[in-house]
Amino acid sequence: MNQKTIIPVGPFHPLQEEPEFFELEVEGEKVIDITVNIGYNHRSIEKIAESKTFDQMVFLVERICGICSTSHPIANCNAVEDLAGIEIPERAKYIRSIVGELERLHSHLLWAGLAGHFIGYNTLWMWVWKYREPILDLFEAVTGNRNHYAMMKPGGVRQDIEEGAIPALSKGLDEAEKKIEMVTKAALDDPVLAARLKGVGILSKEEAIDYCAVGPTARASGVDIDVRKDEPYAAYGLVDWKIITQEDGDVFAKVVVRLLECFESIKIIRQCLQKLKTTKGDIAVQVKEIPPGEGIGHHEAPRGETFHYIRSDGSNMPVRLKVRAPTYVNLPTCKVTVPGESVADATIILAAIDPCYCCTERLVKVIDRERGRKWKWEDLLRLSRKKTERIKKRMGISHE
Amino acid sequence: MGKFWALKKSIWVFHMCTGSCNNCDIEILDCLTPKFDLERFGILLVGSIRHADVILVTGAVTRKCLPRMKLTWEQMPQPKLVVGIGSCALSTGIFSPGYNIVGPVDKHIPVHAYVPGCPPKPEAIIDGVVKLVGSLG
Numbered sequence: 001m002n003q004k005t006i007i008p009v010g011p012f013h014p015l016q017e018e019p020e021f022f023e024l025e026v027e028g029e030k031v032i033d034i035t036v037n038i039g040y041n042h043r044s045i046e047k048i049a050e051s052k053t054f055d056q057m058v059f060l061v062e063r064i065c066g067i068c069s070t071s072h073p074i075a076n077c078n079a080v081e082d083l084a085g086i087e088i089p090e091r092a093k094y095i096r097s098i099v100g101e102l103e104r105l106h107s108h109l110l111w112a113g114l115a116g117h118f119i120g121y122n123t124l125w126m127w128v129w130k131y132r133e134p135i136l137d138l139f140e141a142v143t144g145n146r147n148h149y150a151m152m153k154p155g156g157v158r159q160d161i162e163e164g165a166i167p168a169l170s171k172g173l174d175e176a177e178k179k180i181e182m183v184t185k186a187a188l189d190d191p192v193l194a195a196r197l198k199g200v201g202i203l204s205k206e207e208a209i210d211y212c213a214v215g216p217t218a219r220a221s222g223v224d225i226d227v228r229k230d231e232p233y234a235a236y237g238l239v240d241w242k243i244i245t246q247e248d249g250d251v252f253a254k255v256v257v258r259l260l261e262c263f264e265s266i267k268i269i270r271q272c273l274q275k276l277k278t279t280k281g282d283i284a285v286q287v288k289e290i291p292p293g294e295g296i297g298h299h300e301a302p303r304g305e306t307f308h309y310i311r312s313d314g315s316n317m318p319v320r321l322k323v324r325a326p327t328y329v330n331l332p333t334c335k336v337t338v339p340g341e342s343v344a345d346a347t348i349i350l351a352a353i354d355p356c357y358c359c360t361e362r363l364v365k366v367i368d369r370e371r372g373r374k375w376k377w378e379d380l381l382r383l384s385r386k387k388t389e390r391i392k393k394r395m396g397i398s399h400e
Numbered sequence: 401m402g403k404f405w406a407l408k409k410s411i412w413v414f415h416m417c418t419g420s421c422n423n424c425d426i427e428i429l430d431c432l433t434p435k436f437d438l439e440r441f442g443i444l445l446v447g448s449i450r451h452a453d454v455i456l457v458t459g460a461v462t463r464k465c466l467p468r469m470k471l472t473w474e475q476m477p478q479p480k481l482v483v484g485i486g487s488c489a490l491s492t493g494i495f496s497p498g499y500n501i502v503g504p505v506d507k508h509i510p511v512h513a514y515v516p517g518c519p520p521k522p523e524a525i526i527d528g529v530v531k532l533v534g535s536l537g
C-alpha cells in the first residue's frame with residue numbers, strides 16, 4: 001500500500017513560482033511526512049557570473065529573483081566592496097537603504113496577498129495588491145523601473161535622488177502608509193483569519209535555531225536575528241528602527257511580523273529621505289581595480305539573510321560567486337511545521353515561510369497511505385479554502 | 401488564422417514559467433489585479449492547461465523544464481496560441497550562456513506573439529495580448 005508515484009501537479013500553477021516539489025505523506029487527514037525537492041529553476045547563474053565583469057555581475061544577480069531584485073545586488077556589492085576594501089559615500093548608503101526598504105514593503109504586501117489567496121480570501125489578495133501598486137510607482141519615481149531597479153553598483157549607486165523629488169516621495173509614502181495601516185488593522189482584527197491561522201504550523205524557538213531559520217520565519221518564533229542590526233551595512237546603522245519579533249511561531253505570528261515590519265521600513269525610508277536633504281556629495285566612488293582575494297556580503301532580504309561570496313584573482317571577472325538565498329534555509333523547517341497538521345493547512349504553512357516562489361512549477365504529491373489516494377495541489381487549495389468557509393460558517397459569518 | 405475567430409471574445413490564459421526570475425510572472429499576475437484588471441476584457445487566468453486558449457510563457461527554458469513545457473503544450477486543446485513574455489522567453493536573455501538553458505521557447509514550440517522587456521510592463525503585456533486578438537481576423 002505504500003506505493004509511491006510521482007504526480008506532476010499543475011506543473012504550472014498560476015500562483016506557484018518557485019521550483020519546488022513537495023511530497024506529502026498522509027494518513028487520513030493528517031500529514032505524517034513531507035519531502036522537498038528543489039532544482040527546477042536552475043539557471044546556472046553562478047557559472048554565468050564567472051564570465052561577467054564585476055559591473056555586469058550586478059545585473060545578473062539582480063535577475064536571480066524578481067521579488068528580491070535589489071537584495072542580491074546589495075549583497076553582491078557588499079561582497080565586492082568587502083573584497084576591495086571600498087567605503088561607499090554616505091549619500092549612496094541612504095539611497096541603498098531606501099531602495100532596500102521599498103522592496104521589503106512591496107514584497108511583504110505581495111506575500112500577504114498570496115497568503116490570502118491560499119486560504120480562499122481573494123478579497124484580501126486583490127485589496128493588498130491594489131495598495132502595492134503605489135509602492136511600485138514610488139519605485140518608478142526613484143529608479144525609473146517598476147522591477148529590476150538597476151540601482152546598485154560596486155562603489156555606490158547608479159542614480160541619485162534629487163532634492164526636488166523628495167517631497168513627492170514623502171507624500172507617496174504617507175499615502176501608502178495609511179493604506180497599509182488599514183490593511184493591517186483589518187487583517188489582524190479579523191476573527192476568521194485568527195481562527196484559521198493561530199496555532200497552525202508552529203515552529204518553536206529551539207526548532208527555528210536548530211534548522212537555522214532566518215528572516216521573518218525565525219523572528220516569528222522569537223529569534224531576533226536581522227543582519228541589518230547584527231552587522232549593519234548601508235544606512236541601517238545610522239537610522240533608528242527596531243526588530244519585530246513574535247513568540248508564537250505559528251502562521252499568524254508570521255503574518256504579524258511581516259505586516260509590522262512594513263511600518264519599520266517606512267520609518268527607515270522617512271529618516272533616510274530626511275538625511276538625504278543634508279548629506280551632500282558623490283553617490284559613488286570610482287572602483288579602479290579589484291585585488292585578488294575573497295569577500296563576503298550580506299543583506300537582509302524580505303525573506304531573510306541573503307549571502308554572497310566572491311573570489312577574485314585580480315582580473316576584472318570573479319573566479320567564483322556563491323549565493324545562498326534565504327528560502328534555501330527556511331524551506332527545511334516545513335519538516336517540523338507540516339507533519340501533524342491537517343492536509344487543508346499544508347498549503348498555508350508551506351506558503352508561510354514565503355518561499356521565494358521563483359517561477360517554475362511546484363509539484364505536490366500527497367499520498368494517502370490507507371487508500372492510496374493521490375492529492376493534487378489544486379485539491380489542497382480547495383481543501384484549504386473549504387476550511388476557511390467552515391470556520392466562517394461556525395462563526396456565523398456568511399461568505400461574501 | 402481563420403479558425404481562431406472563436407477565441408476573439410473571451411480568451412482564457414494559462415501562465416507557464418520555464419525558468420524565469422519571477423518578475424515576468426509577477427507582472428502577469430499584476431495585470432489581473434485592480435489597477436490593470438485584465439478580466440474586464442474577458443481575459444481570465446485559469447489553473448489548468450486544459451481550459452486554456454493561450455499560454456503565456458516566461459523564462460529561458462531549463463533542461464528540467466523542457467519536457468514539462470512540451471507536455472503542457474501538447475495537452476492543450478486546439479486551437480492554441482502561445483505568447484512569449486520577457487527577454488528570457490524571447491531569446492534566453494541574460495541567461496543565454498548558461499549550461500542548463502536550452503531555450504528560447506520558440507525553438508521548441510511555436511510562438512505567436514512576442515512581448516519584449518525585462519520585465520515587460522503590465523501595459524505592454526496587455527498590448528501584446530490585445531494585438532494578438534486583433535490579428536485573429
Ligand code: SF4
Nearest residue numbers: 420421486487488518
Ligand atoms: S525577462 Fe527579465 S524579468 Fe523576465 S524572467 Fe527574464 S530576467 Fe526575469
